[in-house]
Amino acid sequence: xxxxxRAIRLNVSTDEGQFGxxxxxxxGLNVLRGANSRGKTQLVQAVIYxxxxxxxxxxxxxxxxxxxxxxxxxxxLAGGTERTYPTTSSWVAIELENSEGRIMTAQRFIKxxxxxxxxxRVWEDAALTxxxxxxxxxxxxxxxxxxxxxxxxxxxRLQQFLGWSLPEVASVSGKPVLLYPDAVFPFLIVxxxxxxxxxxxxxxRYQIKEPTKQxxxxxxALEGPAAQAERNRLELRVSELRGEWTSQRSAVRAICxxxxxxxxGVPENPAGFxxxxxxxxxxxxxxxxxILQGEEWIDSDAVATGLNAELTELLQAQPPATAxxxxxxxxxxxxxxxxxxxxxxxATHLIESDVSLGEAQVAALDRRVTALxxxxxxxxxxxxxxxxxxxxxxxxxxxxxxPTCRQSLDAVETQLLGPALDLEGxxxxxxxxxxTARRMxxxxxSALEQSSSGFAALQRHGDQLRTRIxxxxxxxxxxxxxxxxxxxxxxxxxxxxxxxxxxVRSDFSSRLETMQEVANTLATTRQQLKGLPEGSPxxxxxxxxxxxxxxxxxxxxxxxxxYDVNELKLDASALRPTREGYDVDTDASASDVVRxxxxxxxxxxxxxxxxxxHPGLLILDEPRQxxxxxxxxxxxxxxxxxxxxxxxxxxxxxxxxxxVELERLLGPQFGSVQVLDFSSHRxxxxxxxxxxxxx
Amino acid sequence: xSPDQGSEGLQRNDGRALWALASSASEATDANxxxxxxxxxxxxxxxxxxxxxxxxxxxxxxxxxxxxxxARLDNLHLLMWATRSSRTRxxxxxxxSGRRFLTTVTVKLxxxxxxxxxxxxxxxxxxxxxxxxxxLKLTDxxxxxxxxxxxxxxxxxxxxxxxxxxxxxxxxxxxxxxGRDRP
Numbered sequence: 082x083x084x085x086x087r088a089i090r091l092n093v094s095t096d097e098g099q100f101g102x103x104x105x106x107x108x109g110l111n112v113l114r115g116a117n118s119r120g121k122t123q124l125v126q127a128v129i130y131x132x133x134x135x136x137x138x139x140x141x142x143x144x145x146x147x148x149x150x151x152x153x154x155x156x157x158l159a160g161g162t163e164r165t166y167p168t169t170s171s172w173v174a175i176e177l178e179n180s181e182g183r184i185m186t187a188q189r190f191i192k193x194x195x196x197x198x199x200x201x202r203v204w205e206d207a208a209l210t211x212x213x214x215x216x217x218x219x220x221x222x223x224x225x226x227x228x229x230x231x232x233x234x235x236x237x238r239l240q241q242f243l244g245w246s247l248p249e250v251a252s253v254s255g256k257p258v259l260l261y262p263d264a265v266f267p268f269l270i271v272x273x274x275x276x277x278x279x280x281x282x283x284x285x286r287y288q289i290k291e292p293t294k295q296x297x298x299x300x301x302a303l304e305g306p307a308a309q310a311e312r313n314r315l316e317l318r319v320s321e322l323r324g325e326w327t328s329q330r331s332a333v334r335a336i337c338x339x340x341x342x343x344x345x346g347v348p349e350n351p352a353g354f355x356x357x358x359x360x361x362x363x364x365x366x367x368x369x370x371x372i373l374q375g376e377e378w379i380d381s382d383a384v385a386t387g388l389n390a391e392l393t394e395l396l397q398a399q400p401p402a403t404a405x406x407x408x409x410x411x412x413x414x415x416x417x418x419x420x421x422x423x424x425x426x427x428a429t430h431l432i433e434s435d436v437s438l439g440e441a442q443v444a445a446l447d448r449r450v451t452a453l454x455x456x457x458x459x460x461x462x463x464x465x466x467x468x469x470x471x472x473x474x475x476x477x478x479x480x481x482x483x484p485t486c487r488q489s490l491d492a493v494e495t496q497l498l499g500p501a502l503d504l505e506g507x508x509x510x511x512x513x514x515x516x517t518a519r520r521m522x523x524x525x526x527s528a529l530e531q532s533s534s535g536f537a538a539l540q541r542h543g544d545q546l547r548t549r550i551x552x553x554x555x556x557x558x559x560x561x562x563x564x565x566x567x568x569x570x571x572x573x574x575x576x577x578x579x580x581x582x583x584x585v586r587s588d589f590s591s592r593l594e595t596m597q598e599v600a601n602t603l604a605t606t607r608q609q610l611k612g613l614p615e616g617s618p619x620x621x622x623x624x625x626x627x628x629x630x631x632x633x634x635x636x637x638x639x640x641x642x643x644y645d646v647n648e649l650k651l652d653a654s655a656l657r658p659t660r661e662g663y664d665v666d667t668d669a670s671a672s673d674v675v676r677x678x679x680x681x682x683x684x685x686x687x688x689x690x691x692x693x694x695h696p697g698l699l700i701l702d703e704p705r706q707x708x709x710x711x712x713x714x715x716x717x718x719x720x721x722x723x724x725x726x727x728x729x730x731x732x733x734x735x736x737x738x739x740x741v742e743l744e745r746l747l748g749p750q751f752g753s754v755q756v757l758d759f760s761s762h763r764x765x766x767x768x769x770x771x772x773x774x775x776x
Numbered sequence: 777x778s779p780d781q782g783s784e785g786l787q788r789n790d791g792r793a794l795w796a797l798a799s800s801a802s803e804a805t806d807a808n809x810x811x812x813x814x815x816x817x818x819x820x821x822x823x824x825x826x827x828x829x830x831x832x833x834x835x836x837x838x839x840x841x842x843x844x845x846x847a848r849l850d851n852l853h854l855l856m857w858a859t860r861s862s863r864t865r866x867x868x869x870x871x872x873s874g875r876r877f878l879t880t881v882t883v884k885l886x887x888x889x890x891x892x893x894x895x896x897x898x899x900x901x902x903x904x905x906x907x908x909x910x911x912l913k914l915t916d917x918x919x920x921x922x923x924x925x926x927x928x929x930x931x932x933x934x935x936x937x938x939x940x941x942x943x944x945x946x947x948x949x950x951x952x953x954x955g956r957d958r959p
Contacts, residue, residue: 451862455934459824462931466833473920477899478829484898490828493891500819507821 082244083180084696085731088209089124089131090174092772093154093765095166100154100765101772103209106733110722110754113735114743120764121735122273123147125702127173129270131189133201133223133235137263137284138272145272146173149765150191156767168192174774176209177242179696180729184211185242187235188774189223196776199223201235208774229261236262243696248310250295252288260299264292268300268685270700271678276707278666279677280657294656300685301628302693303621308613315610319353322603326351329596333589340578340585341538342372342381343531347593351600353607362604365597370589372582373538381586388579395572408557411567415553422546429539436536439529446522453518457511463504545574624692625651628684632658635680635720640713643669649677657681672707679704679717683724683732690728697730705736714738715746722750825860831892833925834859834935836901839914840922841939843946846905846913850883851950856892857884858938865938872942872953882954911947 085108092101104113104124115121126145129135135145149155150171155163174188186208190196202218221235228234229247239262240247247265249257267281275282284292298306330347337344346368353359370381470478477484481491495501502510552570559566617625629651636646644660652659658681659665666674682699689695699721705714718734725732736743740758744751824830838855839845847855858868864884870876893912896902901918905911914922925931939945950956 455862456824458933459830462833463824463827463829465928465931466829466925469833469921469924470829472924473917475832475899475901475917475921477895478832478921481828484895484900490895494822494826494828499817502819502821506819507824510821 087176087178090209093171094169097166099768101768102764107755108731109725111733112756115759116761117737131173131175131187134266251290253290261287265296273702276675279674297656300689300695305617305621318606326599333592341541342370343534353603359604359607363600392575411557425543432536435532442525449518453515460508628688631684632680638716639676641676643673672709675706687724690730700733703735719750722754832896836922846911848947853886854884856886856889859935
């Protein structure tokens, strides 16, 4: 939304009366003319301060206005003498209008016994140029957390007024932060200290990564950053899904281990886990729970069916006809079960030593991998240390020679070793060894996993057999009329086992469904990521081309002479004027840096106001720096006036150039430019009537 | 035994067949074995902790972390020994925090320190100081190198992390933590 400044007012109160000035501004080019040290810069600083943007100048929230506003004001008396009066209170105010016709007045105190600097009084009408209505004021806060997000924050109100919704951008540490208005305003206001660089001031206090680039992207409403933000969002989603998969997988494994089972068909990483193209999501249809029976892993479906069949058979079994027959059966069974137990115990013993061997192996390989990586890091450090050695002139580090006898130190290092590998060779060798050790560790750990599940299953089986043996022994020694304990125990064990298995199987299948969903979402997200455009979209390139063309045109008009204007480009990654292989701030004449800065910011203003978020406002504090030729300065003013009129924007320039010369320089444009001439008067003058906005 | 039978024996991986093959070496197999054998010395990797650059840099780092960039020789030996591996680092940290009784010998020697110190002194990184010239101190150049090493947190990261865990290091601190009498 276009926004323009309608008026600026300064006010200083002393015990001897008030001093102040109201400057009314118009759309188009405004030139504030006055002799040096009369207070033109104070007007620009007043705008910065009233907008709460002084932190774009310095890190601390100091009022940028001079001592007049804080300590004392010197007043010229008749006869050429000067008298100073201490300042009791002071404030500045600005009146803004946007293209919807809304008007906002903002007043901020610099010195006041009660009102602090972090308070801005805001009127929703023209309090400076229209009638003053003291009741409509609202107090908004500034420079506290939330001043750009909460409804009572002044910068929130300012954003609404400008029609801005500032995006979240990456901070230096990669976290999202709000693009604060302070980072954008250097494109709108150029203070006198920032003419040394062709790029706008860089506001670093908010830890925003590349603040200038972000500001430019916002003002020109480039689409590339939106795609980048989408990419960041999707990448975050992928990493969440990966975490979800890993935790679900280990949960499934934990559940299965309670029934001495193992999971088959669930890969460690699903499709899309790594940054590769995904043709289709991982399919978990073949995933199953397997249980160890005897020496074989059997599908849990078959195990459940078997258990059910065995239970049915037990229920239908007929009791033996005579006691002798029963004892005989029991003894035979006991012998069988004992035999089975001793087999199971032997197998358990074997597999146990497997497990402990495997554990030791994995631990040893872990240590090996750690040691190898540390050794590799040390070797890589040596490369850096050699450079540091040459930086501080430590010869034996830099050139590897003895500082006394200048002979190579190779022999000292290798002593009895014989020929030694050089640093690069060593690093390569260590990398290869690390890879091998990692692979070995992977294999060892998967083998260990298998043995552990087998061990657990066998232990469980052994426990069941022991229970059965105890029950059979009790049956043999117990009275014959009693219900067979062995059978009861066997049935209870079987029932428990069946119920447990059913529970685990249903839990397993519901978790598999979740995992399948995760795998599907992951694949879709990966595909969305692949579908995002790489590099800058065509529309962005068009916008940047338009800025570049305009900037070059402005430079040609204003007599840029350091090199061919066509060599100056807008760097697509840094989004600032660059020349390949050169530093535009130091490799051009100082006056050309000023020319570049104005040409660039004016091009951003023109293009950004048409299709972007630029409010169309540009304030330049004394752009006639570094002895720019009069004719070139005239050309600058002419293109500023022309563009400001055609874009319905506002450009405010302060200048000490004489009034007559200004008229000559502006030529035919003079009629359309508002020149406010303070000549040699001070901007602050004695007020006969106290200002109604004063508190 | 014909060569065919021999290869079958090998395939079966039967030890007896191998022995039989070796003991009844016919002329044909003998000829096959007459191949010139050349031994070449392959270049071998040098451990980073034996490299002069690494040693001098760690020496600078350790001395730099000491109070006033100065330390007694025995303490320098101890810390240079401790930076060697994760095991030695763990051991010293255990003594330092009192988790492990000081029954074992806590005086440790770093065999290469003498040479490292000579090189570092010749290069002007380290000088002697103290009343009896008993202490070693970083020179201004040494401090510059120390500061450069400290600038990059990824450089010598495990060593730095270890030294940071010790907290403020000085001769006095070592004496206190390891329960030594002052010499």
